[in-house]
Amino acid sequence: MNNHIGRTLLLIILTFYSLMSPASGVSKYSTLIREVRGWSSEKVLAMGDTLLQRHEDDKALVMYMLVCSRTNDNMTDKELTDCSLANMKAGDIFYDRGNYINALKNYQTGLKLSESSKSKEHLASIYKNIGNAYCMFKDYDKGFEYYKKGYAIIPKGDKELTFKLLVNLFGVCLNRKDLKEARKYSQLIQTSPHPETAENQFYITFSKALLTSEEAHYAEANKILIDLAKTSIAAKLPAIFICSVYSHIYTNYMEMGDMSNALHYIRLCMQTAEKNHMMHYVPETLRDMAEIQKRSGNTSIAQQYDAQYLNLMDSIYNSQRFNVVKNQQFIYEVDKANKEITRLHQEEETHRHNARLYQLLFLVSIIAVVLISVLLFYVLRQKRNLEVSYRKLYDMNRSNMAETEERKATRTSNMKDDQKQQLLEDIQRVMEGTDEYCQQEFTVGSLAKLIGSNERYVSMVINDHYGKSFTELLNDCRIKKACERLTDDTEYANLTITAIGQSVGYKSQTTFIKQFRKCTGLTPSVYQKFVAEDRLKEHTVE
Incomplete structure (x- = not known):
C-alpha cells in the first residue's frame, strides 16, 4: 500500500514539474537554434548526426526539425533531398523512443518530399521505416506493402538495405502466416550479397530456424537454434539476440512435449534477461514457465509463477507509466523548440518577402490612387445626376399634390346616375x-x-x-x-x-x-x- 502511494506521489511530482517548467516561447534549445539557423541544411544535418553519436538525441532531433522547417514550394532537388532525409532521421528518433505516431508522421512527410524529388535518394529507406512503424501497430499487411515498395526500388549496390528489407519481409510474412512468401524471402536471405557481420550471419541462420519451426520441424529447428546460441555467445552479440534464440528453443520443446529441455532453456532465457535488465522478456518467460510446470504436473509451482507473472506485469505497467510521465518534459521541450523553429523560419520568410513587397508597394499605391480618383469622379457624377432626378420627382409630387387640392375645390361630375x-x-x-x-x-x-x-x-x-x-x-x-x-x-x-x-x-x-x-x-x-x-x-x- 505504501509503495503504491509512493509511486503515485512520484508521478504527481514529475507531472507537476513537467507542466510548471517555463511556459514562454523560448525553449532550452534557443541558443543552439539561433547558433545554427544560418547554416546550410547539409551542415545542420551533419551537426544532428554528431549529436546523435554523442547520444544527445533531443538536440539531434532539434537539428533535424530545423531542416524540416525549411520545406517550401520552391525547393531545389538538393533541398528536397535534405528535407526528406531530415524527416526520416527525426522519425527514427521518435521511433526509438516508442513514439510511433510522430515517427509515422515524419516518415510520411519525408516520403512525399522524396517522391517529389528527381533523385529519390532516400525513398527505399523511408518505405522500410514506414513498414516498421505499421508493424509496431500490428498492421502487418500495410507493413508488407511498404517493405515491398522499398525492396522494388533499392539503389543498385546497396547490400545493407537489401538485406534489411529481405529480413523484414521474411519476418512480416511469418506474422501474416504466409509460409509460401516466407520461404521465398528466406531463400533470398540465404543467397543475397550482404555485409559480412556477425549480426547479419545471425539473421541468416535465425530466419532458417524460424521457417523450420513454422513448418513444425521442431527438432531440426532446435538443432539449428542451439548451435546459433553458442555462436552468438562466442561472437558477444547483444543479449536480445541470445534471448530470442532461447525463447524459440524452449517454445519448440514445448510443442514437442519435452518439458525437461523446455525447462532448461527457459531458465537460461530468464537468467540472460534478468542479468541484462531486459525486463520486457521476463513476464513472457514467467507465463511460459507456469505453463511448463502445469504440463509437468507441478500445479502449486505453476501457481507461484502465475502470481509472479501478475505481480511483475503490475510493476512493469507502473514503470511504463513512470517513464511516460518522465518523458513528458522531453516532448514538451521538443514541441517548444519546434514552435520556435517555425516562428524563426516565418520571420526569415517575412524578411525575404518584404523586399519584394516594398518594390511593388509604390506601383500598387499609384494604381490605387488613380483607380480611387476615377471611382470618386464617377460616384460624384452619379450622385449629382441622382440628386437632379430626385429633385424632379420631388417637384412633380408637390405639383401633383397642388393639382389635387385644386381639383377638390372645382370638381364637378359629368355622371348622370x-x-x-x-x-x-x-x-x-x-x-x-x-x-x-x-x-x-x-x-x-x-x-x-x-x-x-x-x-x-x-x-x-x-x-x-x-x-x-x-x-x-x-x-x-x-x-x-x-x-x-x-x-x-x-x-x-x-x-x-x-x-x-x-x-x-x-x-x-x-x-x-x-x-x-x-x-x-x-x-x-x-x-x-x-x-x-x-x-x-x-x-x-x-
Missing part, C-alpha cells in the same frame, strides 16, 4: 376630407360602412372613377398624407419616418418605404431631405 354620383362624393368625403383611412385596419368594408353602402358598389365606383382598385387608392391617399406630414414643420416635425408611416396606417416600416418609393419614386428620407432644403431656401429668401 345620381346614386353613383352620391356614392362617389361620399367616398371622396371620407378619403379626402377625413383621416379614417389612416387607421391600420381600414378596409373597403370599413369605407362602405362609413358611407352606408356595400363593398361591391364601393369597389365598382372606385374602379370606374379612379381606374384602380381600393388598395391602390388607399395606398395613394396614405402616401399623399405622409408627404403632407413630412412637409409639415409644426405638428409632425419631430416624428421619425417610422412614426409617420405608422400615423398613416402602415404597421411595417419596410412596407411604408416600399409604397412611398412606388408612389413618389423617392424614399421617405430623400423626400424629407428635399423638404428641409426648400425650407432653408425659403428662410434665406425671407
Whole structure:
C-alpha cells in the first residue's frame, strides 16, 4: 500500500514539474537554434548526426526539425533531398523512443518530399521505416506493402538495405502466416550479397530456424537454434539476440512435449534477461514457465509463477507509466523548440518577402490612387445626376399634390346616375376630407360602412372613377398624407419616418418605404431631405 502511494506521489511530482517548467516561447534549445539557423541544411544535418553519436538525441532531433522547417514550394532537388532525409532521421528518433505516431508522421512527410524529388535518394529507406512503424501497430499487411515498395526500388549496390528489407519481409510474412512468401524471402536471405557481420550471419541462420519451426520441424529447428546460441555467445552479440534464440528453443520443446529441455532453456532465457535488465522478456518467460510446470504436473509451482507473472506485469505497467510521465518534459521541450523553429523560419520568410513587397508597394499605391480618383469622379457624377432626378420627382409630387387640392375645390361630375354620383362624393368625403383611412385596419368594408353602402358598389365606383382598385387608392391617399406630414414643420416635425408611416396606417416600416418609393419614386428620407432644403431656401429668401 505504501509503495503504491509512493509511486503515485512520484508521478504527481514529475507531472507537476513537467507542466510548471517555463511556459514562454523560448525553449532550452534557443541558443543552439539561433547558433545554427544560418547554416546550410547539409551542415545542420551533419551537426544532428554528431549529436546523435554523442547520444544527445533531443538536440539531434532539434537539428533535424530545423531542416524540416525549411520545406517550401520552391525547393531545389538538393533541398528536397535534405528535407526528406531530415524527416526520416527525426522519425527514427521518435521511433526509438516508442513514439510511433510522430515517427509515422515524419516518415510520411519525408516520403512525399522524396517522391517529389528527381533523385529519390532516400525513398527505399523511408518505405522500410514506414513498414516498421505499421508493424509496431500490428498492421502487418500495410507493413508488407511498404517493405515491398522499398525492396522494388533499392539503389543498385546497396547490400545493407537489401538485406534489411529481405529480413523484414521474411519476418512480416511469418506474422501474416504466409509460409509460401516466407520461404521465398528466406531463400533470398540465404543467397543475397550482404555485409559480412556477425549480426547479419545471425539473421541468416535465425530466419532458417524460424521457417523450420513454422513448418513444425521442431527438432531440426532446435538443432539449428542451439548451435546459433553458442555462436552468438562466442561472437558477444547483444543479449536480445541470445534471448530470442532461447525463447524459440524452449517454445519448440514445448510443442514437442519435452518439458525437461523446455525447462532448461527457459531458465537460461530468464537468467540472460534478468542479468541484462531486459525486463520486457521476463513476464513472457514467467507465463511460459507456469505453463511448463502445469504440463509437468507441478500445479502449486505453476501457481507461484502465475502470481509472479501478475505481480511483475503490475510493476512493469507502473514503470511504463513512470517513464511516460518522465518523458513528458522531453516532448514538451521538443514541441517548444519546434514552435520556435517555425516562428524563426516565418520571420526569415517575412524578411525575404518584404523586399519584394516594398518594390511593388509604390506601383500598387499609384494604381490605387488613380483607380480611387476615377471611382470618386464617377460616384460624384452619379450622385449629382441622382440628386437632379430626385429633385424632379420631388417637384412633380408637390405639383401633383397642388393639382389635387385644386381639383377638390372645382370638381364637378359629368355622371348622370345620381346614386353613383352620391356614392362617389361620399367616398371622396371620407378619403379626402377625413383621416379614417389612416387607421391600420381600414378596409373597403370599413369605407362602405362609413358611407352606408356595400363593398361591391364601393369597389365598382372606385374602379370606374379612379381606374384602380381600393388598395391602390388607399395606398395613394396614405402616401399623399405622409408627404403632407413630412412637409409639415409644426405638428409632425419631430416624428421619425417610422412614426409617420405608422400615423398613416402602415404597421411595417419596410412596407411604408416600399409604397412611398412606388408612389413618389423617392424614399421617405430623400423626400424629407428635399423638404428641409426648400425650407432653408425659403428662410434665406425671407
